[in-house]
Amino acid sequence: MLSGIPATSLWALRAKAEEHSKPQGLFKDALAAKWYHQAQPLFTPEVQEQYSRTLQKAIAVRTHILDRLVIRHFQSHPNGSLLELGCGFSTRFARLNLNQGHWYDLDLPELIELRGSLGFPAAPLHWHIAHSVFEYEWLDYLGQEKPEEMLILAEGLLMYFPLNQVRELLGHLQNHFKGAHLAFDVMGQLNLKAAQRAAIELDSPIFWGAKNMQSICSELGLTQAGDLSLSTQMRQEPAYHKGLSLLGRSLLNWSWLSRQLGGTVLAQL
Template structure:
């Protein structure tokens, strides 16, 4: 019998959606990310709490796109920590992401996982590791004072942008980059249309979320007064891993890849330096 319960807001519950997407990929015959730890955590949550992951209605397209974007963000983190083995990594809205375990950073790296207090309790229960847990609403002021500011910092924001209202995402990024000495910032970017369309995705509708935040021009963050300079924009429709997507997702992704404008409506990884 389930002995524990989950008490999460709709936005917080999206961590279960991405966890389950990575878990499904991890159990696939030919996984893209191969996150077996995510699969084990999802199984434990279902056993402990009785949570019905099937209610999230994950489509194959969401599973593979979630796995691919996580892989590309991991690649950026690994490259940064290899170059800066004494770096700081700040994972904004980390949820139950197993990025720390996947990236296995050098011992000199300080890794900070940041999310709501309720989410941090879940991390303590299901993902104990040596990362520093910062329990906060990332849009509040002054929590960044807890971060070391004397070393290069990699800031990661996966799946955060569309769920913050108004200019709160820009403000959060500005607070971080103006306080920290230098570093890089990577996120999965959403266009305005892609963020608007998310509201009609079956998985998002199942959680009752009104997601609608995004930006079209990858250079727009350069005008946030956050000291950001665009390094690269990766259009994931053109990633080699697409060859491992199941049909008909692979065929549809291949068609989108022919157009930069269409590709930007899918998953893209934006990489900045500050």
């Protein structure tokens, strides 16, 4: 059984499987649907109780925003690399099926083992690293990658650790991959408390949120490198409006409000 932070990855798996089953969802993800089916015994009542339609939508949009970022990354750097820290049940490699670059998925050994048992299609150029992100010897596995051609994703990960620990991790990433891009998500003032209440039920406290993207970048010593905020993404991608009421749409288009909901930060190390 999964517990603590690893159990939160089940929410993301379910959200992707459900998006797959929508006739007009943001993406298709047959592998997530298959894994979700196989992983049913892991979905304890605690995991199910904290899941909601809002969480499903938020995870689906976050996934799609990052998918678009990854596609753009490999268009600019066909031989570049992608590293997913705390990958959980990420199925991005199979979902995007880009067949280029080097892909590294890193998570704790129990999660990597579980992914293996669910059956990840073997592919050259795709590696699974079974390690805590805080035990830094894993950084040497990526020694041959060029930082300027590297994108690192930390999707649903950093908020679960105190800021000091996150700063230490970022320091190590900067030492090894100075100039690489890093995308991670943050809770804003409006949804932090609700997210904390849900996460604590799985014994995985959320330690921090952000006032805005710039402030969290400067607090963490990062340079903001793009705008992946919800309001900008909503303007660029009409598909994100689906399923929202007129009021919901107008509110999310209001950039002040959407800043209060947090979102995805793109920074340069």
